[in-house]
Amino acid sequence: MTTTDTREIIMAAAQPMVQARGYNALSFRDVAKEVGVKSASVHYHFPTKGDLGAALARRYADEARTFLAAVLSEAADFDVSIQAYIGVFRAALANDNRMCLYGIMAAEHGDLPAQVRAEVDRFTDVNVEWLGEMLLRHKPKAKPEVIRQQALAIFAAIEGAQLVSRGRGDISVFDQCIHAYKTAGLFS
Amino acid sequence: MTTTDTREIIMAAAQPMVQARGYNALSFRDVAKEVGVKSASVHYHFPTKGDLGAALARRYADEARTFLAAVLSEAADFDVSIQAYIGVFRAALANDNRMCLYGIMAAEHGDLPAQVRAEVDRFTDVNVEWLGEMLLRHKPKAKPEVIRQQALAIFAAIEGAQLVSRGRGDISVFDQCIHAYKTAGLFS
DNA sequence: ACCTGAACACCGTTCAAGT
DNA sequence: ACCTGAACACCGTTCAAGT
Numbered sequence: 558m559t560t561t562d563t564r565e566i567i568m569a570a571a572q573p574m575v576q577a578r579g580y581n582a583l584s585f586r587d588v589a590k591e592v593g594v595k596s597a598s599v600h601y602h603f604p605t606k607g608d609l610g611a612a613l614a615r616r617y618a619d620e621a622r623t624f625l626a627a628v629l630s631e632a633a634d635f636d637v638s639i640q641a642y643i644g645v646f647r648a649a650l651a652n653d654n655r656m657c658l659y660g661i662m663a664a665e666h667g668d669l670p671a672q673v674r675a676e677v678d679r680f681t682d683v684n685v686e687w688l689g690e691m692l693l694r695h696k697p698k699a700k701p702e703v704i705r706q707q708a709l710a711i712f713a714a715i716e717g718a719q720l721v722s723r724g725r726g727d728i729s730v731f732d733q734c735i736h737a738y739k740t741a742g743l744f745s
Numbered sequence: 746m747t748t749t750d751t752r753e754i755i756m757a758a759a760q761p762m763v764q765a766r767g768y769n770a771l772s773f774r775d776v777a778k779e780v781g782v783k784s785a786s787v788h789y790h791f792p793t794k795g796d797l798g799a800a801l802a803r804r805y806a807d808e809a810r811t812f813l814a815a816v817l818s819e820a821a822d823f824d825v826s827i828q829a830y831i832g833v834f835r836a837a838l839a840n841d842n843r844m845c846l847y848g849i850m851a852a853e854h855g856d857l858p859a860q861v862r863a864e865v866d867r868f869t870d871v872n873v874e875w876l877g878e879m880l881l882r883h884k885p886k887a888k889p890e891v892i893r894q895q896a897l898a899i900f901a902a903i904e905g906a907q908l909v910s911r912g913r914g915d916i917s918v919f920d921q922c923i924h925a926y927k928t929a930g931l932f933s
Numbered sequence: 934a935c936c937t938g939a940a941c942a943c944c945g946t947t948c949a950a951g952t
Numbered sequence: 953a954c955c956t957g958a959a960c961a962c963c964g965t966t967c968a969a970g971t
Contacts, residue, residue, distance in 0.1 A: 563935080578856040581769040585964065596964080598936050606964065656852065663912030664844065664852030668766040677912055709909070709918065710925030714898075717905020721897070724851030724865055730897065737898030743929040751954080773945065784945080786955050794945065 564602045566592050572613050576655040580610050580665050580673070607670030610662075614676035617658045618683050621645075625687040635695040639744055642688075643735055646719050650728045660716050684712045695745075707743075714738055752790045754780050760801050764843040768798050768853050768861070795858030798850075802864035805846045806871050809833075813875040823883040827932055830876075831923055834907050838916045848904050872900045883933075895931075902926055 570591045575583050585606065589596040603609035628641050649655045659680040662669060669677070688708035692699070718734035738744060758779045763771050773794065777784040791797035816829050837843045847868040850857060857865070876896035880887070906922035926932060 579767070579769060579853050581767060582853075582856045584962090586962080594935095595937055597938080597966085600965065601935065604965085654855065656855075659912070660908060661852050663908050664849050665767050665770075666911050666914070667842065667844075668770045681909065681913060706921045706925045707929070710902075710906075710922045710929070713905040713909040713918075713922045714902040714926070714931075715905065716908050717901040717903065718898075720848065720851050720904050720908060721869065721901040723854050724847070725869060726854070730901075733894045734898045734901045737894045738902070738931070741895070741898070741929055741931040743902075743926070743931060772943090774943085782954095783956055785947085785957080788946065789954065792946085 563592070563594070563598075567599055567602055567609070568613060568616065571609060572617075572658065573655065575610070575613060576649065576658055576661065577653065579661050581668055583610075585609075605670070607672050610670065610673040611676050614658060614662060614673055614680065618676060618680040621680065622683045622687075625683070629687065629690065635691060638691055642691075643715060646715050647728070647731060650719060650722055650731055654723055654726055654728075656723050657716065657719055660719055663716075664720075681712070685709050688712060711738075711743060714743060751780070751782070751786075755787055755790055755797070756801060756804065759797060760805075760846065761843065763798070763801060764837065764846055764849065765841065767849050769856055771798075773797075793858070795860050798858065798861040799864050802846060802850060802861055802868065806864060806868040809868065810871045810875075813871070817875065817878065823879060824932075826879055830879075831903060834903050835916070835919060838907060838910055838919055842911055842914055842916075844911050845904065845907055848907055851904075852908075869900070873897050876900060899926075899931060902931060 567588060571583060571588050574587065583606070585596040585599045588609075589599050592599070599609075603612065624645070625642070628638050633641075646657055649657050659677060662673065662677045666674065666677070685705065685708045688711050689704050692704045692708055715735070715738075718731050718738075721734065722728055722731035755776060759771060759776050762775065771794070773784040773787045776797075777787050780787070787797075791800065812833070813830070816826050821829075834845055837845050847865060850861065850865045854862065854865070873893065873896045876899050877892050880892045880895055884892075903923070903926075906919050906926075909922070910916055910919035
């Protein structure tokens with residue numbers, strides 16, 4: 558039995574909208590139209606827009622954690638794992654020039670309800686911790702602060718590549734940035 | 746005689762609002778309130794929101810070009826120039842966690858009028874060209890494509906550092922990323 | 934338990950009317 | 953030339969009313 562209650566259908570409709578146009582541009586009436594209910598009905602499941610935004614961000618971070626844990630447990634080598642990681646961000650762009658849900662929400666940070674901000678922070682944590690774990694396996698003798706800083710920098714650099722690539726509407730910009738990061742030695 | 750016509754006062758009021766909350770969250774009524782006119786009057790100077798957004802982005806790119814040309818003409822060495830460049834992005838964060846006008850607009854790309862998008866692209870060009878020129882002076886024997894790719898990567902990495910730092914509301918995140926970029930050798 | 938229509942104060946935009 | 957009030961269709965949100 559598949560779980561396809563209205564709540565999930567709403568989230569499934571709303572997430573690509575946010576990744577395409579941002580949290581601010583998300584409209585309860587547009588979501589309702591796609592789901593086939595009235596906007597007041599969306600408010601029954603998600604009382605405020607902040608509730609919907611936070612639910613989307615939370616699920617997004619949870620899914621990222623699950624996916625990354627799987628990559629880690631496969632114990633593939635460092636380069637393969639990093640490549641899988643980068644592939645997730647690339648996939649968003651390949652899907653109609655969409656952006657990582659986190660990236661677009663971080664940009665809108667100043668206009669986000671507090672509950673959404675909290676989930677956005679959680680996504681950063683998930684990513685930086687995973688990258689840190691990967692780096693630690695790669696060079697076990699490195700100092701924890703250095704590892705953490707490099708993990709943060711890798712995350713930021715990839716987000717930036719996605720941002721600029723999206724701004725230009727050209728995915729090859731993303732690829733060029735990643736290649737230059739590698740050449741510079743950011744991933745090693 | 747200072748030029749302080751209504752058009753410029755409107756832009757001066759609107760720009761920090763966009764850098765704080767994004768283009769989508771910008772409200773003609775809020776701008777009007779701060780300027781001391783009615784929103785219909787803002788429409789007299791900027792017929793549509795796209796006109797105002799494009800004017801802001803255009804001026805922003807022009808000012809960046811002027812500033813960067815000045816840095817270049819001072820013929821300071823590479824490290825000093827890059828440091829000045831990074832300082833501009835840091836200053837936006839230091840100013841109430843605001844974001845580079847370009848960065849926030851690139852994130853909102855999917856919801857931007859075409860005229861605004863065009864100016865956003867221009868900003869990328871200005872930055873990548875300047876960085877390319879700097880890199881070429883730094884290592885004159887490098888191939889043009891490699892230079893251009895590294896310039897693009899530096900721009901993207903700095904935008905990403907700003908994005909993540911803003912998302913966390915902690916400017917030290919920006920500093921840590923920049924430090925890690927330097928350590929990795931992205932700027933050399 | 935879930936949905937709806939109607940209302941509220943907001944938004945960008947238009948336009949006839951004022952000075 | 954510049955500004956305004958009033959109207960339009962949008963928005964998130966609330967709530968009494970339906971099933």
